[in-house]
Amino acid sequence: MKLTTASLALFALCSLSVNAWGPLGHSTVAAVALRYLRPEALEQTRTILSYGATEEQTLVTVANWADSYRKTKEGKYSYFYHFIDVNDEPLKGNCNVNMTRDCSKEKGCIVTAIANYTSRATDATLGTAQTAEALRFLTHLFGDIHQPLHNEGAEEGGNRIPVLFDGKPSNLHRAWDNDKIQDFFGNYTIEKAQMWAQRISREINRDGGIYHEKPEKWAFCQNLNHPTACALEWSTETNRLNCEFVYAKDPTNEELNDGFYPDWIFVIEKQVARGGVRLAAWLNLIFTGSTGFDASSALTVMDDVRMVDNYA
Template identity: 35%
Template sequence: MKPAYLAFTLSALVPSVYGWGANGHMTVGFVAMPFLSPKALSFVQTSLGSTYNKSLGPAATWADEVRSQTAFSWSAPLHFVDAEDNPPTSCSVSETRDCSNGECILTAIANYTTRVVDQSLSAEQIQEALKFLGAFMMFLGDITQPLHVEALKLGGNDIAATCSGSSSNLHAVWDSGIINKLLAANYGNSVNTWANTLVTRIKTGTYKSIASSWISCSSITTPVSSRRSIEEDIFDILVLRPRAITPLECPLVWAQDSNAFDCSFVFNFSAGQDLCTSSYFTNAVPIIEQQIAKGGYRLAAWLNVLFDGATNLP
């Protein structure tokens, strides 16, 4: 599918957790903003309005904030996918095995992608869809959090852990414990400063040479000529099978990418080790920063394809 044709096709459709914790989610949103193409940026700013300062950053925590409310309790399972694998021995994500009931991050992304461009919905419903998609892409943010793609011990919630001397659990350490300490130590407790640093790394720094691989939608073992693109994923869900909650390849591949860290690092620590002051913290920080950067970059790519017909990323 050529981007120009996709843009033409989508033009008929488009009008002219707590995964990572609040700080992580907002950073994913802020990272995405500088990479949005013109139509995607206009849609985001118009849809979110002054309530969210016309930015995905402030809106990024909305889905986490409302899922405890009775009206949105149905959305709780959509924040994760319970990979029934066996870390640290073996890691894998399978949509048929891990999301057989159709209620997980992977299907949520497909569903809310269709709703964002559904002209039959009200402005309020479209804003809600964008906030959910932003969250579900922060669910592509959540997907980049290794314990949101893992079932073992409730994604680490039932594994006791220590963070800076305080009792916690492994999931909470990854959602917020390490991030909050990192923000205080290196970024003046500023989410914006952190996001700007990650954006600079993508544009001109250490991530520049690898960022394009973050939006690949096929295994690195797949021949380049056969690799699937975001454009193909979105065209498939919007045009070939409109409004169907159809498995998409990109979110699955990205979930598998994150899940691999559960075997290579996340569960590898000693009993009693303080995960926020030891070598575990030091080695976790580069993983978390890159995963957050991936989430923002992928969110921008997804919205750019929806509204501008191509990823349009450096």
């Protein structure tokens, strides 16, 4: 089923989104990371994030804060921190990130935002409230940088590309952010994020799991002295998916949820897993100085965050 560009254009133009993965995806990135924090990092992130709060806070509970904050008067400056407008041509198979071309020096972008908040999270001269803010941003941005269309400028990251999802008007960006995840899991709850993280963790931990041999490679780039280099590497990797998958065929006006993207949910899941593994490794490096990826803490964290193992 297709609709004409004219019938969908207004909807697409009025539905601009920068909510990578939606609340479920972001919470799952955080829940995956929480499983692989070393005990010292787990305790420090809890203490810092809970500063001034009435209830204990974790990576999962703050995972969507940055999306709410950017919509406030105080937080509108952070709008551009959630993406990088890569000026390439994915429909022609040309995907590449160029910081000089793509990242505004005045407004910033997701690459420089990750670098900035990494520096702030490691700055001992800052107060606890400022460190907590840096952690909230990092938790969210590690999700954003693994969403392909947050590393793409064509048609405003797909926001201006009208598509159909189950016969209803949507746009390409929204379909990747929310539509497919919600179609697969239903409406967002913390419990669903925990179950999704449980599945990902199981595939990381078990011999023969589909992600078992991946985390060491995913967490390879760890350099707190030059965080821009790692963030740029992740952005470049994610941007390539626009050529390899998102724009491998022109999605304009197409029905996306009828097999247009083969194995779509698993492409999304792999990116969510990457984001969680890298966030854990990054925070372990910040708070313990430990490099690489360590799955040994997964069992202790699993009980601590009360994960539910009934994901189907």
